[in-house]
Amino acid sequence: MTTTDHHVSKHWDYAKATLDALRDHGLRPTPELYHVWFVYYAEENPEILRVIDAVKASGEAIGEETLLQLYYRYIFDRQAADFLQRGMEDFSDVVENSDASLTSTREELRVYGDVLGKAEESLLAGEKVAEVIRNVALHTGRMQTTVESLHEQLGDYLNKIANLQRELHETRERSYTDGLTRVSNRMHFEETLASCCVEFDTGSIDEPFCVMMVDLDQFKVVNDKYGHRIGDEILVLIASMIKANTKGRDLVARYGGDEFAILLPQTPLKDAMLLADDMSKRIAAREVRAKSSGTSFGHMTVSVGVAEYVKGEGAAKVVDRADNALYRAKKNGRNRNFAAE
Numbered sequence: 001m002t003t004t005d006h007h008v009s010k011h012w013d014y015a016k017a018t019l020d021a022l023r024d025h026g027l028r029p030t031p032e033l034y035h036v037w038f039v040y041y042a043e044e045n046p047e048i049l050r051v052i053d054a055v056k057a058s059g060e061a062i063g064e065e066t067l068l069q070l071y072y073r074y075i076f077d078r079q080a081a082d083f084l085q086r087g088m089e090d091f092s093d094v095v096e097n098s099d100a101s102l103t104s105t106r107e108e109l110r111v112y113g114d115v116l117g118k119a120e121e122s123l124l125a126g127e128k129v130a131e132v133i134r135n136v137a138l139h140t141g142r143m144q145t146t147v148e149s150l151h152e153q154l155g156d157y158l159n160k161i162a163n164l165q166r167e168l169h170e171t172r173e174r175s176y177t178d179g180l181t182r183v184s185n186r187m188h189f190e191e192t193l194a195s196c197c198v199e200f201d202t203g204s205i206d207e208p209f210c211v212m213m214v215d216l217d218q219f220k221v222v223n224d225k226y227g228h229r230i231g232d233e234i235l236v237l238i239a240s241m242i243k244a245n246t247k248g249r250d251l252v253a254r255y256g257g258d259e260f261a262i263l264l265p266q267t268p269l270k271d272a273m274l275l276a277d278d279m280s281k282r283i284a285a286r287e288v289r290a291k292s293s294g295t296s297f298g299h300m301t302v303s304v305g306v307a308e309y310v311k312g313e314g315a316a317k318v319v320d321r322a323d324n325a326l327y328r329a330k331k332n333g334r335n336r337n338f339a340a341e
Contacts, residue, residue, distance in 0.1 A: 014041040025062050032071045033064065043257045045074050046180055046232045053228070074179070108146045115139040178254040180232055181239035189253035189261050193315045196265065201312055205265075210272035210308045211318050212262040213326040214242060214279075217301045217334040219258040226297060234288055234300060241286065245279040261319070269308035269339055276304040276337040284335065303329040307340035 018037040022029050039045050040052050048070050055062050115136060122132045176188035184192075199205045216238060223231040235258060242260055243252050255261040264272050280302055288297045305326030309318050321340035329336040 011042075014038055017041045027064055027067070032075075033067050035075055036067045036070050039075065046228050046235070047074050050228050105146055105150050108143060112139055112143045178239075181236050181254050183239045183243060183260070184251055184253035186253060186255050186261070189251060189255065189263060190315065192251055193263055193319070196263065197309065197313075197315045197318070200309060207266045208268045208308055210264040210267050210269055210306055211322045212264060212272060212276060213255070213305045213319070213322040214260040214262065215303050215326055215330065216258040217303055217330070219300075222297065222300075230290060230297065233291055234297070237286075237288060238283060238300065238302070241283050242279060245275065245282060261322075269306065272306045272308070273337060273339055276306055280304060280335065280337055301335035303334050304337040305329055305340065306337065 015038065018034055018041060019029065021027075021037045021041075022033060027033050036048060040048050043049060051066070051070060052062060055066065119132050119136050123129065176184055178185045193211065196205070196209055200209065216234070219231065219234070222234060235254075239252070239254065239260065242262065246252055246262060246264075249265050250267075251263040253261045253263075264275070267275075284299055284301045286299065288300055289295065290297065303326055305322045305324065305328070307318050307322035307325060313321075325338040325340040329338040332338075
């Protein structure tokens with residue numbers, strides 16, 4: 001069985017378990033509830049695992065409200081949605097208020113123009129200069145106040161737009177970051193990889209690049225023995241070690257569960273394998289200790305699969321080849337690094 005077939009089989013198992021859970025708990029098969037249970041069985045989100053396991057252990061029923069809270073907190077980015085709604089409202093206010101201010105200023109300018117025109121006529125008609133100047137000065141002061149007010153308002157609008165831009169950047173960064181390990185998430189990895197493939201296929205870049213898939217060995221045993229909290233600490237530690245062993249332009253992402261993906265631009269297969277060997281040795285040599293108690297949990301190892309991109313194969317194919325190499329590494333005893341065929 002290939003890695004792809006294995007993954008497809010696993011996902012069908014997750015789907016069946018999800019439907020069984022919905023039925024057993026008397027829940028509606030809505031997309032939101034289905035998504036939470038599927039993520040739970042696929043072990044893709046440690047927070048969802050922890051909450052559902054805790055509710056199960058307490059003997060309480062897992063209701064729709066609990067699952068919806070998990071969905072909106074850990075799956076659907078409510079903060080991003082709230083920002084978009086607030087951003088649209090704020091931007092609409094900026095546009096509306098700017099238009100109102102400019103309309104008012106335009107009217108003031110028209111009146112001021114009329115005043116200047118009448119002043120010219122009055123002077124030509126021989127009227128008293130002092131009275132003409134006084135009237136012009138009065139309207140000039142009003143016009144100056146209007147211009148200053150418009151300047152302040154436009155400054156406020158520019159600040160609002162700058163804040164919206166900052167919030168948009170923060171929201172974008174958050175949507176691209178794994179909540180637990182703080183490395184990139186799968187969506188960011190797949191988007192970046194797709195761009196690299198297009199650039200390579202079209203000749204925009206001609207330097208080779210590689211995809212590396214990294215999987216923690218026997219991680220389920222650790223989770224079952226020590227619990228998900230310790231498992232989370234180990235994931236965070238491994239993610240930081242992987243990040244420390246890559247260069248600034250490399251992209252490290254949590255691909256799902258205990259699997260990480262690394263995009264290595266400007267890196268041929270030979271160099272990628274050297275990186276994999278060095279990284280694996282460093283991880284295996286590091287003793288894993290709990291942050292809170294300092295308790296030692298021994299040493300963790302990783303298995304790695306690496307594939308160099310072949311022009312025209314596309315993002316899915318290169319990931320599959322790296323995943324197949326990872327599968328062979330696991331099958332041949334773990335703690336090994338294999339290059340894709």
